[in-house]
Amino acid sequence: MHTSLACGKWMPIGCLNHHTQLFVGDRVTVTFFDMQGELVGLSFNYQITSAEQGEPHSWPRFIAEYINTHIPLVEAGKMTEQGLIVAYRSNQIYALEGCGIERAEITFHCIAKCDDIKTDKPAYDYVYPEKSNDYNAGVKVLQPKTGLIYKCKPWPFSQFCKVKEENNPLYEPGVGQSWNLAWQQVSP
Template sequence: MTAGPHQFVWYHTAPHKTTNWRYYITKQNWNPNKPLTRDQFELTPFCTVNGNGQAPAQRQTMNCNVPERTGYQVIYGVWEIADTSNSFYQAIDVDFGNGGNVTPDETPAVVSEWTKTLNGQIAGNNLNAGDKVIARFFDANGEVASMRTELTIASAEQGDANQWSYDLAQQINNAHGDVRVGVKDESGEINPVHGANSVFVKDGSQLKSVAISYEEQQADVSETIAVSNLQYSKIENGNATVTFHVNTHGDVNLEAHVMNHMGAEKGYVKQDMNNANQDVTMNLTDVTAGHHMLKYYATNKDGTMFAQDVLNLMLEEDSASGNTGSYDFTFPQNIGSYKAGTVVLQPKNGKTYQCKPFPYSGYCVQYSPTANQYEPGVGAHWKEAWILKN
């Protein structure tokens, strides 16, 4: 196998409604002589394909960009279904070659500076002239507004999904030097392709994922929808609720998903709303503290999607539930006030940390997205500043 685009095929023996398919790969330096465990795989899937709560075809083919590796590796596929609490798994052995037995006269493999791949891809649907496609980037605290990149479709030809994904990748590369969009070749170069493009960042980048949204021209749609007043509870025993107000004009079908930061679905609702003015509540299960996204879509009775959006929410543990214990702040909120004994919740892992006594407490306030060595539970030297509480 080589790094880059590959097709993965699933043969589904039962038509379960699907949340998503996710693909993980072993770490470059994993030990194949030890029993295979979760710790030997990368934490973040290199590819996630949303199922949108629909039943898949019996034979389902999907395209994913496989990250750069050498030698023997394992790819682990997860089919997460929506209509039961189960998931199905498949593991495949792959060999990238150049597995470490390099003789002195062989040329070592090129090591790219773009070492990390964000969750999500620059890919999507066919669009029409006048539509707009938007790439939105997220770190652990939510969307990074300065990274948002928009492309207005100028023609029917550019509306082809393979064409606009190439054009948008080019535009992102020209506008933002801290990401590189495309497919990585054997020399480590990353260039856009006419198809699904991955987003690469350098080691130390705070970016975690990318998502695509659309603003589509709808000439003959009279229906409207307005979503407002997004509220959400704190997490108790892995459960939470999300509530938002919906106002519709006409006969509208609303479909909404809540996804965690890695793209796993945690809540789903689909509801017909005819001239509605009401609250909608979603129950979330198996959630942990941190950034989540509410993605909603609105279609009319003809099946035309006329509205969609992505709303950010930052879930926190209820201190009374006993999962995290009480804390003073969610890191890095109010960081200038941290002192010895201050307890913070780290939204990236849902754990709480206490600032060490003097003289180490001075490290607790030393943080920026590009210099996070003392960030609790995450930074390279976090133990010099913090004590893990829960």
């Protein structure tokens, strides 16, 4: 994607060049500030909803594209001889000089905690309802509808963790009418 910056001087106010692996359910908060504090109307959350979106080379591009489409007086990308280009992995955030926006901060809200930081192993076994026939006592699932992690209770309740029919949401973790008979919430 290529865009050119509008007339005026553009100041760098932040960057999207993190090399962080994100997982389904994680979110990135982009917060904009002026001299008075946070600009709540411009700040936003970007939810990771697929493995592709969480890749270190993907999410900075998706967030830059979101900024360019939805945030006035702010652009994101990599400055080249051809103008501003939204790049993979490394993008700068710019604000039009005189608009009052002074900085942008990126914050990560990761629900996929790692046992060993070097391995990037998520804190859940499956994203609900994938491979639901494998659910048994102790299996942890990420429920995309709530963004929370649930652990299958021990027998005899574990029999309700398996999804037998897609049209039977009674025991669906966090949202089904009787979910707490089969599941225990493990993330806040």
